[in-house]
Amino acid sequence: MGKVLVLFHSNTGNTRKMGEQVAAGAAEVPGTEVRVRSIDDANREDLAWCDGVALGGATNLGSMPWQLKKWWDSLPDEVWQSLDGKLGCAFSSSGGWGGGTELACLEMLIVLMNHGLVVFGVTDYVGKKHTLHYGAVQAGEPRTENEIASCRRLGQRMAEWIAVFVDGRKDLHPIARGYPRGSQH
Numbered sequence: 001m002g003k004v005l006v007l008f009h010s011n012t013g014n015t016r017k018m019g020e021q022v023a024a025g026a027a028e029v030p031g032t033e034v035r036v037r038s039i040d041d042a043n044r045e046d047l048a049w050c051d052g053v054a055l056g057g058a059t060n061l062g063s064m065p066w067q068l069k070k071w072w073d074s075l076p077d078e079v080w081q082s083l084d085g086k087l088g089c090a091f092s093s094s095g096g097w098g099g100g101t102e103l104a105c106l107e108m109l110i111v112l113m114n115h116g117l118v119v120f121g122v123t124d125y126v127g128k129k130h131t132l133h134y135g136a137v138q139a140g141e142p143r144t145e146n147e148i149a150s151c152r153r154l155g156q157r158m159a160e161w162i163a164v165f166v167d168g169r170k171d172l173h174p175i176a177r178g179y180p181r182g183s184q185h
């Protein structure tokens, strides 16, 4: 059974709302357990528990929030090399489109890569000209159908990859499932 940890920092609630949608998307995949944790509540047991981490933070000065970086920087040394092979992805809320949201996602992915997680992007289009190649990105909170779908697709894909690579459920590979994954048009 796949275990997804949605781990985030959020000052004003926008990234938290994204995380709730990411969690809802993961829960759509049969047999998936989901934990949603702010860094204020999360601990290393949550990291040990999960098969994959969906990491979220606001875009701050084109980067991940210092609070989130501090949380990872403050983990005990022995956590490093204990997370290898788990899956990882990122999501971020910014003040505006073009404000560096994908840069923040890439920073979060770098932290996950440093810990040996296998990180992924998503090729799908969830609506017209709306995709999430480097993670779910958002100006403010998710409101529109596409914005919500983008967060959900990220969580869904995380749960699908865990099902395929951890639990050997090849039938849950997104290509095998055959649901609409959209195109750029």
Ligand SMILES: Cc1cc2nc3c(=O)[nH]c(=O)nc-3n(C[C@H](O)[C@H](O)[C@H](O)COP(=O)(O)O)c2cc1C
Pocket: 009, 010, 011, 012, 013, 014, 015, 016, 057, 058, 059, 060, 061, 062, 063, 093, 094, 095, 096, 097, 098, 099, 100, 139, 140, 141
């Ligand atoms: C210190 C700081 C830096 C910020 N830097 C950016 C930025 O570089 N680009 C941007 O679009 N928004 C920026 N913002 C706006 C936040 O990314 C935005 O309000 C976000 O939705 C907040 O998410 P949260 O509610 O999860 O904290 C910044 C906000 C703060 C407080």
